[in-house]
Amino acid sequence: MLEGKDTHFAAAAGNGSVMLADAMVAPLRQTTEASWRERLAQLDLVPDLGENIGSVRWFRGLGTLTLLSVAALALLPDFGPIYGPQPSIATEAEFEEARAQMIMPIAYGSDSGKRMAATDAVVALAGSPERPRIELTASLGRGDSFARVLQRAGVGGNEANDVANMVSGVTSLSDIEPGTPINIVLGKRSAQNQPRPLESVAFRARFDLNLAINREGGALRLSREPIMVDDTPLRIRGTVGSQGIYRSARAAGAPASAIQDYLKVISGRMPLSAIRATDEFDIIIAYKRAETGEVKVGTLLYAGVDRDGKSPVQMLKWTNGDNSQWFEASGVGESKGALSRPVNGAVTSGFGGRRHPILGYMRMHSGLDFKASYGQPIFAVTDGVVAYAGRKGGYGNFVQLNHGGGLASGYGHMSRIAARPGSRVRRGQIIGYVGSTGLSTGPHLHYELYRNGRAVNPNSIKFTQRAQLGGSDLARFKGTLQRLKSVKAGAALAPLRTQPKSTDEPKREIDRLTLQIDHSRTNG
Structure with missing residues (x-):
């Protein structure tokens, strides 16, 4: 009994010591947990990285930023396509059932949507039927033949030639302007290997004339419709x-x-x-x-x-x-080109050395001699100012025009001068009349061309004929x-x-x- 009591007492004493220890440790544990929470609450995990750069607080903030960035990249969603369930392909029977509810059967004669097999009433055609008439429009191309246009449209060669001959009897085929539309009507042919007969052709032959060719009583007849x-x-x-x-x-x-x-x-x-x-x-x-x-x-x-x-x-x-x-x-x-012709006549003597017909020895001929009758008008070769007009030695009655740019022209042996010194003349204006004054054997025009005061060959300038x-x-x-x-x-x-x-x-x-x-x- 004593042992039992002692044992029970010892157990009770042991439980009491444990409870006493727990009672003593509990305040300490509460104090430790409270201090840890306060410390965690006071811990600044997201400091401003713009302040105290290089400190422990700054590195702690950098670590937080790095951790959050890694977590965001790790949780980044995938932007790939999202595949749904694959649609099932309709069977032939399902398609026919759906077709019966569409507008498509109306195009096939309002059938039920079901495929209908051919019955005994269906007879295969020996050949495709032909249209009784064909109406078309052809255009006449540049340089094309009127008959060829009809033949390409399906008209027979003989009929095409007949139509062309009928049209040419009224107006020239060349007068038909390119691009003219030609309305053609072809009839039904008698056999597959025969061209279609022509029923009518209508087109505008000229700006003031419409032509129509119609088949009347088996023959082609032409009718004209004048246009005012x-x-x-x-x-x-x-x-x-x-x-x-x-x-x-x-x-x-x-x-x-x-x-x-x-x-x-x-x-x-x-x-x-x-x-x-x-x-x-x-x-x-x-x-x-x-x-x-x-x-x-x-x-x-x-x-x-x-x-x-x-x-x-x-x-x-x-x-x-x-x-x-x-x-x-x-x-x-009108005169075209740089210089016009001074007189309407042929050149009888060119530029260069020649034996003078009066003096009788070799001498430089510094111009051109034009054949012309007495009193024929002499024209200015281009616009200019009369620099000289009067008598000048062997040139006789002489006129010189300055044209600008160092270019000048001279006209000799005139019978009469029609220009005054200092006056402005236009190209083609009459400046005098052909004569035989000075050292001359007969009426003609001696024409010279100067560049910077020196005579040059007038043949270097192309003349243009003038018409009067x-x-x-x-x-x-x-x-x-x-x-x-x-x-x-x-x-x-x-x-x-x-x-x-x-x-x-x-x-x-x-x-x-x-x-x-x-x-x-x-x-x-």
Whole structure:
């Protein structure tokens, strides 16, 4: 019993010591935990890295930044595609069931969407059926043949040639402009290996003519439909103004191509810089209007400049023989190139050494001799100033022109001088008349060309032939010029008056005469 009690007492004493120890350690443990939390709370893990660089606090902040950056990169999500479940491909039966609910079956005759097998009523065709008619439009290419265009469209060779012959009997095939549309109708052919018969062809043969070829009673017949055309030229006038000729003419309605041609023509007669703002430009262009509404703008016909207080410039395009060139109002043709020809005649003696026909010994011939009749006009080869006009030794009556840039020209053996010293002359202006004064054996022109005071070979400069109209040609030229200048500005833009086509016109000549007599009595 004693032992038991002692043991129980010892156990109780042991438990008491443990509880006492726990009671003694608990405050110490609470104090340690509180100090650790306070220390952790006071620990600055994210200091400002801009302060105290190099201190322990700064390195602690750098470590925190590095740790957070590594954690962010480690947790960075993937930006790759996200694959969903793969769609299943519909079977043929499923597709047909879905097709029955679409608009697609309507295109197949409103079937049910199910594939329908051919029945006994379906009979295979021996061949594809042909259309009874074919309507098409072909275009005539540049340099193409009218018959070849029809053949390429499917017309037989014989019929194509027949149509070409019928058209050529009315108008030249070359008059049909490239790009003209040709409306063709082909009928049904009798056999697969035969060309389709031609039913009709219709096109515009000229600006004033429509042609149609139709099959009537098995034969092709040609019908013409004339188109009324007003060919009044388009005249455009206006003041040059401060903007210049080009802008002023464009503002007045002149086409750009016509203005460019106009400036080229005018610049050949006078410097464009000499045109003042108060001057007036005058442009006349070929112009056609059809009653169907089409308009055809042609080429430049007349170019003029009305200069206040000075002689006007009037240039008319005229066809002289096979050449078409510009002529002045006086009938003198336009000169092109550096220098024009001083007189209309052939060269009889060239530049270089020769035996003088009067003196009889070898002598330098410093110019060209032109064959010309007595009194024939002599023209200035280009614009210049009269430096000398009078008698000059063996040259006889002599005129020298200075053209600037060290270039000058001389004209000898004149019968009469028409230029005064110091006056300014234009290219083509008459400065004298052919004669035989001085050392001369007969009427001719001795022409010299100087460069920096020394005579040079005039053949080094290419001459351009000048044309002088005369007689009936000059009369027709002046008549055309007067007719063009009588056209009022903008008259071609007036409303086109079409003549009404009478449906009850008498077909017999005697009926037409009777109608005319009755009409004259009524008006009388």
